[in-house]
Amino acid sequence: MRHIEKDTPGMRLVFWTWMTLIAGGLTIMIALPLLGR
Amino acid sequence: MPRFLRDNGLSLFFLVLFLGALVGQSIAGLANENEELSSHGQTALTYVDFVTSSAFLVDVAENWQSEFLQFFLFIFATIWFVQRGSPESKRPGDVGLGTDEDQLVGAHAVPGSPRWASVGGWRQVVYSNSLLLVMGTIFVLSWFAQSVGGVAVANDENAQHGMPAETWLDYVLSADFWNRTLQNWQSEFLAVGAMVAFAIYLRQRGSSESKPVGTPHLTTSTESE
DSSP: OOOOOOOOHHHHHHHHHHHHHHHHHHHHHHHHHHTTO | OOHHHHHHHHHHHHHHHHHHHHHHHHHHHHHHHHHHHHHTTOOOOOHHHHHTSHHHHHHHHHHHHHHHHHHHHHHHHHHHOOOTTOTTSOOTTOOSSOOHHHHTOGGGOOTTOOGGGTSOHHHHHHHHTHHHHHHHHHHHHHHHHHHHHHHHHHHHHHHHTTOOOOOHHHHHTSHHHHHHHHHHHHHHHHHHHHHHHHHHHOOOTTOTTSOOTTSOTTOOOTTTO
16 A cells, blocks of 8 residues: 655755755855855 | 654765765864874964865865765666666666666656656656756756866965966866876776676675575576566
């Protein structure tokens, strides 16, 4: 029997933690040199 | 152990390693930078100056881009190529995108399938390629970050030597950019290729990256055979 439950709050938290970390890192790494650091 | 840690240990383990290594890189990088500055009789940088400098950011970005390129290519190549005997590969004969039935999309979606797997149209196409799209986007953006950080560092050095500034395009075509890029790429391709090939004959009991220890060498994917 397949479970209908798709995920847990923990799975969503780790997914968005990694996504945010990477998006934040990319923003910093692109913006600071362009701002003349 | 709390359920959250038990359920998410693999990604949390790498999160801790990543943050630790990044902080370590920043401390060692600052010490290295300040040794050079002091040998030229210049003032030392503060920690904040260093971690916001293009010199630090370009070193981070060049490693990021190669890692995401590695996974982008690995995900792409495993659609179209197989390695007989490797648990990293599909079974010979399974090459390609698979049927809607195999992939549980459209009319073959099951209870609990992600919504975009069954809606059809552009959303189903996007979701069907979402891992490759995200990895590819991160690769392109981090490679771009390497280029803008790199041109800032190059122009700092040009200014110190009384030379004219380079444009972004000059830098992207420069030996420095391609030296930094390719030295990272070669190591990624080596490691992935070796992993695919070594896992034909070598085993790690208990690892999802390995076939079960007693699996015959000829068996490619233990799930599909």
